[in-house]
Amino acid sequence: MDYGFTQLQTEIAQLARELAEKKLKPLRAKADHDEKLPMEVVEEYRASNLFGLWLPEQYGGTGGGVTDLALAIEELSKACGGLALPIATSALGGMPAFMWATAEQREKWIPALASGEKLFAFALTEAEAGSDATALKTTAVLEGDHYVVNGSKHFISTGEVADVYTVAVTTNPKRGARGITLLLIEKGTPGFTFGKKEEKLGIRANTTYELVFQDCKVPVANRLGGEGMGLLAVQETFDYSRPGVAAQALGIAEGALNETIPYLRTRKQFGQPVSSFQAIQHKLADLATKVEAGRALVYSLTLAMDKDYLKAVENALASGASVHDELKKLKTRRWTKESAMSKLFCSDTAMEVASECINLCGGIAYMRDFPVEKYMRDAKITQIYEGTNHIQRNEIAAALIKEYAAG
Ligand SMILES: Cc1cc2nc3c(=O)[nH]c(=O)nc-3n(C[C@H](O)[C@H](O)[C@H](O)COP(=O)(O)OP(=O)(O)OC[C@H]3O[C@@H](n4cnc5c(N)ncnc54)[C@H](O)[C@@H]3O)c2cc1C
Structure with missing residues (x-):
């Protein structure tokens, strides 16, 4: 399309x-x-x-x-x-x-x-603060021109490889969600070390690490926005980043089909290619339709959001203000609902497509030599990170109910 x-x-x-x-x-x-x-x-x-x-x-x-x-x-x-x-x-x-x-x-x-x-990485999640990020406990205490950071983050993608970590901390635990602040913390900063390396089901080519902060001094100049603005920054980030997870999911689904269909054309049973059986053809048709629907959702969203984003970037470069402030001045809408929909639909599609591709190919696809099982393992994470699909559904429903309440 x-x-x-x-x-x-x-x-x-x-x-x-x-x-x-x-x-x-x-x-x-x-x-x-x-x-x-x-x-x-x-x-x-x-x-x-x-x-x-x-x-x-x-x-x-x-x-x-x-x-x-x-x-x-x-x-x-x-x-x-x-x-x-x-x-x-x-x-x-x-x-x-x-x-x-x-x-x-x-x-x-x-x-x-x-x-x-x-390389940058994003560090929000903690052992006790997953879906409820507002429960985070990593503290940053202001001392003169720097913060002293203590705590840990877990499940951080591209961990150890990345050079700069955008870390969510609390600068005021009493204020809960309103105490969250974002700091940029560079690898090599004294007091910042890497803890456990995770062994995973999928996306194993990417490292997933625990980050540990012990009396880690971070310059105040590394703070993004004001103190207490971190949760809003995280939410705004997810609006723009979740279509990326959706795109990853789409790629995984398409990759699985790209390996599966040529195999089905050459694999013969009962004297004919497996791809000639109507049961197989109908399944392929359903899967391909869902992938195309996902692409339509993702790219209609990104093309729409880019109009505001690019304008805000242009204005920010001219005014010297932040892109966030320029987005606010443009009175742009939030894309939370559509962004969540794109990740929800495409990640569920990727999991379905990759799993069905194994069914379609049969036993060979269960084997590591054949690339299809890896697509299923890789697809799974797209339903979990940047908010599980339960959380995406919560966000979609909340936005929907608000729209109806507004009349
Ligand atoms: C491989 C991998 C890479 C990751 N990379 C990063 C990263 O780079 N940076 C980062 O900050 N985080 C990262 N994460 C963390 C990821 O975002 C969290 O795992 C995810 O948000 C879920 O949190 P949790 O694992 O603590 O699950 P929990 O929050 O403990 O959830 C457990 C279950 O309860 C459900 N649940 C929780 N709350 C609700 C609710 N209100 N309504 C309905 N259901 C609910 C969840 O959907 C889930 O099914 C990564 C995770 C993994 C596995």
């Missing part, structure tokens, strides 16, 4: 598709087995300027928005949902850093984010 992408967006998708075929596919099985991110993949992304797709040219990006980012994530995920992640997690950690930064902070942090010289 043609969603009206620009020439540049079409070229980004093509570039990512080629990279996925030529560079990711040969590496994915070993990276999955070793549970290690091969740094040559990050080098490829840097060389192809994929870290700066959603950032302005002024800082070394390519001047696009969420659509450009989603297209790249989708194409890379067709080969491997785990190897695609550094692009997505650096954007997730980088979005609050870019959107809430002052002009001075942008100058300091964004060129390295855009070039991929520094």
